[in-house]
Amino acid sequence: MKLRNPFLAPTAILMAITMLAPLAIIVVYSLLTRGAYGGVELPWTIENFTRLWDPVYGVIFVRSFWIAAVATALCLVLGFPLAMFIARSGPRKNLYLSLVILPFWTSFLIRTYAWMFLLRDTGIVNSILQALRIIREPLPLLYNDGAVILGLVYGFLPFMVLPLYATLERLDPSLLEAAADLGARPWDTLVRVTLPLCAPGIRAGAILVFVPCLGTYLTSDLLGGSKTVLIGNLVQNQFTASRDWPFGASLSLALMAIAMVLLFAARRRGEELL
Amino acid sequence: MKRGLAIYAVFAYAFLHVPLLILAVFSFNASRFSVWQGFSLQWYRAVATDENLIESSLNSLIIAIVATAAATIIGTLAAYGLWKRGSAWLSGSLYLSLVTPEIVTGASLLALFQWIFRFAHLRLGMHTVILAHVGFSLAYVVVVVLARLRTFDPVLEEAALDLGATEFGAFWRVTLPYLAPAIAAAAMLALTVSIDDYVITSLVAGVDSQTLPMVIYAMARRGVNPALNAVSTLVVFGLGMLIMLSERLRRT
Amino acid sequence: MPPEMVLQLRRVSKDFATQRAVANVSLEIPRGAFFSLLGPSGCGKTTILRMVAGFETPTSGEIWLNGQRIDALPPYQRNVNTVFQSYALFPHLTVQGNIEFGLRHRPVKGSDDFAKGSDDFNRVADVLKQVRLEAKASRRPSELSGGERQRVALARAIILRPDVLLLDEPLSALDPQLRKQVRGELRDLQRRVGVTFLFVTHDQEEALSMSDQIAVMNAGALEQVGTPREIYARPRTRFVADFLGAMNWIDGVGVRPEAVYITPEGRKAVVTGVTYLGSFCHIAMALESGETIHAQVAPGLAYTAGQTVCFTWNREDEVRL
Numbered sequence: 065m066k067l068r069n070p071f072l073a074p075t076a077i078l079m080a081i082t083m084l085a086p087l088a089i090i091v092v093y094s095l096l097t098r099g100a101y102g103g104v105e106l107p108w109t110i111e112n113f114t115r116l117w118d119p120v121y122g123v124i125f126v127r128s129f130w131i132a133a134v135a136t137a138l139c140l141v142l143g144f145p146l147a148m149f150i151a152r153s154g155p156r157k158n159l160y161l162s163l164v165i166l167p168f169w170t171s172f173l174i175r176t177y178a179w180m181f182l183l184r185d186t187g188i189v190n191s192i193l194q195a196l197r198i199i200r201e202p203l204p205l206l207y208n209d210g211a212v213i214l215g216l217v218y219g220f221l222p223f224m225v226l227p228l229y230a231t232l233e234r235l236d237p238s239l240l241e242a243a244a245d246l247g248a249r250p251w252d253t254l255v256r257v258t259l260p261l262c263a264p265g266i267r268a269g270a271i272l273v274f275v276p277c278l279g280t281y282l283t284s285d286l287l288g289g290s291k292t293v294l295i296g297n298l299v300q301n302q303f304t305a306s307r308d309w310p311f312g313a314s315l316s317l318a319l320m321a322i323a324m325v326l327l328f329a330a331r332r333r334g335e336e337l338l
Numbered sequence: 339m340k341r342g343l344a345i346y347a348v349f350a351y352a353f354l355h356v357p358l359l360i361l362a363v364f365s366f367n368a369s370r371f372s373v374w375q376g377f378s379l380q381w382y383r384a385v386a387t388d389e390n391l392i393e394s395s396l397n398s399l400i401i402a403i404v405a406t407a408a409a410t411i412i413g414t415l416a417a418y419g420l421w422k423r424g425s426a427w428l429s430g431s432l433y434l435s436l437v438t439p440e441i442v443t444g445a446s447l448l449a450l451f452q453w454i455f456r457f458a459h460l461r462l463g464m465h466t467v468i469l470a471h472v473g474f475s476l477a478y479v480v481v482v483v484l485a486r487l488r489t490f491d492p493v494l495e496e497a498a499l500d501l502g503a504t505e506f507g508a509f510w511r512v513t514l515p516y517l518a519p520a521i522a523a524a525a526m527l528a529l530t531v532s533i534d535d536y537v538i539t540s541l542v543a544g545v546d547s548q549t550l551p552m553v554i555y556a557m558a559r560r561g562v563n564p565a566l567n568a569v570s571t572l573v574v575f576g577l578g579m580l581i582m583l584s585e586r587l588r589r590t
Numbered sequence: 591m592p593p594e595m596v597l598q599l600r601r602v603s604k605d606f607a608t609q610r611a612v613a614n615v616s617l618e619i620p621r622g623a624f625f626s627l628l629g630p631s632g633c634g635k636t637t638i639l640r641m642v643a644g645f646e647t648p649t650s651g652e653i654w655l656n657g658q659r660i661d662a663l664p665p666y667q668r669n670v671n672t673v674f675q676s677y678a679l680f681p682h683l684t685v686q687g688n689i690e691f692g693l694r695h696r697p698v699k700g701s702d703d704f705a706k707g708s709d710d711f712n713r714v715a716d717v718l719k720q721v722r723l724e725a726k727a728s729r730r731p732s733e734l735s736g737g738e739r740q741r742v743a744l745a746r747a748i749i750l751r752p753d754v755l756l757l758d759e760p761l762s763a764l765d766p767q768l769r770k771q772v773r774g775e776l777r778d779l780q781r782r783v784g785v786t787f788l789f790v791t792h793d794q795e796e797a798l799s800m801s802d803q804i805a806v807m808n809a810g811a812l813e814q815v816g817t818p819r820e821i822y823a824r825p826r827t828r829f830v831a832d833f834l835g836a837m838n839w840i841d842g843v844g845v846r847p848e849a850v851y852i853t854p855e856g857r858k859a860v861v862t863g864v865t866y867l868g869s870f871c872h873i874a875m876a877l878e879s880g881e882t883i884h885a886q887v888a889p890g891l892a893y894t895a896g897q898t899v900c901f902t903w904n905r906e907d908e909v910r911l
Contacts, residue, residue, distance in 0.1 A: 071419030074412045079431040082473025086446030089453055149347040167354050170577045171534045173551050174570040177558045178357040188360055191372050250339050279439025281537050286558055296441045303445045316442040323437055496645055497678035499665040502695030515682040
């Protein structure tokens, strides 16, 4: 048993307490019934899982998926040229990289709030547009799916740039020279050589962005308003306002199952983290 | 293409940094509207005298430092142990902790604590938050340190043993110095993740252990507030300085 | 254990999951000797070295060092030290730091051959002088050349005055030019310092030029132990005969190419290839039976392919197994 190994024992104990035991409890709760005053009680039931098939929740799942997918795609499209720029910027690579990482290191919450500040009806964006007479009434930029996607892209762009940069940096320049030698123009080289070779980085970035986006809570809460209820908000709700722990538990497991499936599908040999 | 990339990069960096800059600029605005009406430090004064803010900031700091210290030490040891001899279930649980959505981690920890509190006379508080933070920071530390370990040639430890060091002596005198930059990076990562966490903390904190993100969230929920701009600017600036300082230290 | 032997392997075997790396090897290494383990890759020589150092445990058999059984002891409790093939210098320590590393664990012992006084600092300074690295004491390994790194690895091990110094192909990472020079230096160092060297190599020229005794190994087993001359001139197995230099086998008798000479009368053969190698010429000849004979002749003599020649050899140069 790993407990005999002094290096692994503390981690093993902590993982058991903070990860495995809680998950076990969640599994148990998902099979129980909600208590009258919150909490759980018998009887055992699978109602919490059958309830997941209700179209009401189906809409929420699909919407969360859609938002996460769009956000991930945007991160990829926006992040790739940036990563390329940094990888090819020569001696100032580290500086440019830090400029991307710096905002990431500061508070995610604050960065989400920044968009609240910018997009509200009396915010900067609307003020400027009105001042330029492009619009007369303020646009409802906040409290919709678009704002959520924007907030997600803003928050997770560095997560995409970093693995892309790492892969691009390790790219052997002589491969690109070989392509040019064989007649490929810059765009062809990009599409036929660079992009395929970046596949591991793209996979890593996509996973690093999509999975958290799928389970996002803060962004949809602050930027989406009451109209945008995603899986994350739904789960949080069950454990607080609605006091329906068993259903919250089954939702959590559903979310985790989706994440696991995606990760499993995306994994390749030799790319393990742990 | 290089020219095009450079132009694009300017816009990309602007996208990343301008929102925060605007936030900062308007924290000095004399009025609470998004129209500039003069320079003022009144919001900063309000922040400096807000007891709630100060207390929660202190809480956040204490939690972050304790959790980071614990997670870094325990995580480094774990990375070393895993490098020497893998453990599928330990690697698996660490991986699980990385990919589990925060909301699920938080909710499940809350469920665990509530269940335990039926038997023990305890409540939610700083201790539960710290425990939660150590729990989710561990995986980050292990990933960073393990990545560095994978570039370490094991023959160096053999050489140390050959020259008379015990297994622990070899680890302490040869491997650990090699890992130092990664350990520092891991500690920074754990620190920022801990200071910034809202979702998990909000679920497992007690009534009297508010953290800074919780206060910020409550303020943001109520709508835009220049005092919040001031807080944000302070936090971003403070953390930014911390990062740059640690980067500079790391380079020496 | 006889006192003139410092290291003894008694019927040592080592099995790994897929194969038997060392099969029943018994070896005695005399004190103060330069002893080489020679053989092709995979013959088990490195495994033996690692078992003596303590990084592998024998599946069966015993290892005795100076009258004490050591095969169950961890590496840091054995008075042997290793010069690793990759040198394994600690990158975060300077040359001086690397050399001093083991001193923390080993008490000063024995009389000094090359250090005045028992002061650790003096020892380090003297060893640095021995390997000609005084000027580089505060450099890091990454700033040194291959040859310098090898000297640091050597110094680091020698300063601890082990009963046996184990060297795992220490010259293979050097360029050929440097290798020849270092061979001589290594030999001189060993003679001066008097430490027993157990040297592992696959290069027979290295083994022949440096060793007092050679043990030839093949597929985990010992083929022959002897002095360089014995091994070369009187090989006892076909493997040893073929591994050390080249060997012609004519009618069941072995004759080295340098012992074959072209005469006006003798056995007939047709020249099939002539290779000029500077200091000598290599001639390949075919007998009527089709077998190829190799000969080394003086570079000035001119033979051409297709030419029929006669060759012979001296009786004393014959090798019979």
